[in-house]
Amino acid sequence: MMDPTLVATFSIFVMLGLMALGIPVAVAMLLVSGTGMMLAVGPNYTLTTFQTLPYNTAANYTFAAIPMFVMMGLIAGSTGIVKDIYQAANMWLAKVRGGLYMATVIAAAGFGAVNGSTIVGAALFTRIALPEMIALGYNKGAGIGCIIGAGTFAAMIPPSITIVLYGVLTSESIGQLLMAGIVPGILTGVVYLLGIAVLARAKPSWTPPPVKKYPLRERLRSLKGVWPIGFVSFLVIGGIYSGLVSPSAAGAIGAFGVLLVGLVLRRLSKSELVSNVADAALITAALFFIVMGGTAFSRLLLVTGFIDVLLEFVNNHGFEPWMVILSLVGIYIVLGMLMDPISMMVMTVPIVHPLVEGLGYDPIWFAIVMVKLIELSCMTPPVGINLFAAISAANGQVATKEVYFGVLPFVVLELIVLALLLSLPEITLLLPKIMMG
Numbered sequence: 001m002m003d004p005t006l007v008a009t010f011s012i013f014v015m016l017g018l019m020a021l022g023i024p025v026a027v028a029m030l031l032v033s034g035t036g037m038m039l040a041v042g043p044n045y046t047l048t049t050f051q052t053l054p055y056n057t058a059a060n061y062t063f064a065a066i067p068m069f070v071m072m073g074l075i076a077g078s079t080g081i082v083k084d085i086y087q088a089a090n091m092w093l094a095k096v097r098g099g100l101y102m103a104t105v106i107a108a109a110g111f112g113a114v115n116g117s118t119i120v121g122a123a124l125f126t127r128i129a130l131p132e133m134i135a136l137g138y139n140k141g142a143g144i145g146c147i148i149g150a151g152t153f154a155a156m157i158p159p160s161i162t163i164v165l166y167g168v169l170t171s172e173s174i175g176q177l178l179m180a181g182i183v184p185g186i187l188t189g190v191v192y193l194l195g196i197a198v199l200a201r202a203k204p205s206w207t208p209p210p211v212k213k214y215p216l217r218e219r220l221r222s223l224k225g226v227w228p229i230g231f232v233s234f235l236v237i238g239g240i241y242s243g244l245v246s247p248s249a250a251g252a253i254g255a256f257g258v259l260l261v262g263l264v265l266r267r268l269s270k271s272e273l274v275s276n277v278a279d280a281a282l283i284t285a286a287l288f289f290i291v292m293g294g295t296a297f298s299r300l301l302l303v304t305g306f307i308d309v310l311l312e313f314v315n316n317h318g319f320e321p322w323m324v325i326l327s328l329v330g331i332y333i334v335l336g337m338l339m340d341p342i343s344m345m346v347m348t349v350p351i352v353h354p355l356v357e358g359l360g361y362d363p364i365w366f367a368i369v370m371v372k373l374i375e376l377s378c379m380t381p382p383v384g385i386n387l388f389a390a391i392s393a394a395n396g397q398v399a400t401k402e403v404y405f406g407v408l409p410f411v412v413l414e415l416i417v418l419a420l421l422l423s424l425p426e427i428t429l430l431l432p433k434i435m436m437g
Helices: 004-020 025-041 043-058 061-079 081-092 099-112 118-135 140-155 161-170 174-180 182-202 216-242 247-265 270-304 306-316 321-336 341-358 363-379 385-394 400-406 408-423 426-435
Strands: none
Touching: 004 025, 004 270, 004 306, 004 341, 025 043, 025 270, 025 341, 043 270, 061 081, 061 118, 061 161, 061 216, 061 247, 061 270, 081 099, 081 118, 081 216, 099 118, 099 140, 099 182, 099 216, 118 140, 118 363, 118 385, 140 182, 140 363, 140 385, 140 400, 140 408, 161 174, 161 270, 161 341, 161 363, 174 182, 174 216, 174 247, 174 363, 174 426, 182 363, 182 408, 182 426, 216 247, 270 306, 270 341, 306 341, 321 341, 321 363, 321 408, 341 363, 363 385, 363 408, 363 426, 385 400, 400 408, 408 426
């Protein structure tokens, strides 16, 4: 048998190498984990692990929330409620300079309450908001940058697939994690609105003066399109916060609520529903496969004692806990420029979560900090996944260079929110503490 710590360290570098070669993250993690266990603890433990792990992962009841939240977002996109809330926000902010940017932020926050995918949000709002921004003379780069940034709200605002995955990987309470994301999600939206107001003054050429004013009657009428978002949010968030339903059950209730909205509004055809269900199944299967790889990698780190060695190293060399946190933040910002968010999270959480918990930090707080870092990774060049989703949905209306420069002001806003979350943990822990009584 080889030295277990050496095996774990070598496995991490091999896994990074396989990913760099284009091997899918789930395949890379499973191959490395299986080989590492064989070298560290022998074939018996390895075979037993790989016989039981796939079933135990797929049979985990907590996972039921993922396909339901995925399907909820897909059906919501098909019903057109995104366009309704965007039009309502646009009418009420038409008199404000930079109103289209602000309307996108508000609508994205609302849509985030029924959609757990950042990619879906970025692609949808690019199709809905970007043409109108261009037609009214808004800066194209800043416009799509705003859309990309606002699309990341879905990673923080419940129901968030990212938060659910984090809970599954770490066995933290998914209910508490989802509640912990609400205040930071709202804070992010507020910071964006304030930032846009500053941007409108600093760069007046990016935000043309308002030219259209809607009468009060039209603005009030537009609010009728907002009720579906409020209805579904009440079912999901209200159910979890009250303790009446579990996160898994809330996902099912939310999916049923969105389906009911689509049927009431008569905007959901049978073919669209079948397509949404099929897409939800494919996305869920891919996520399950990735989590199996992450779980196997966690087992490898556990049996080799890698985390204990890492904690001992940190403590023996006099590193302050806050120095470790800031180092992790820097590492994640760099990784976010090079990797997709799911791969980054699944690969690093088995190492980082027990390390942070061992340093005495609240795991719920750090989970939300990590989600904020994942939001950043979705929008930072050159590999931010929302960048590519928006560029693809724009159909050549905006050059890639314009997108990269346009998103930078919103990256700065995200960094401001990150700094607030790091310095004031109470922002994150307020609702979970109330929820726990």
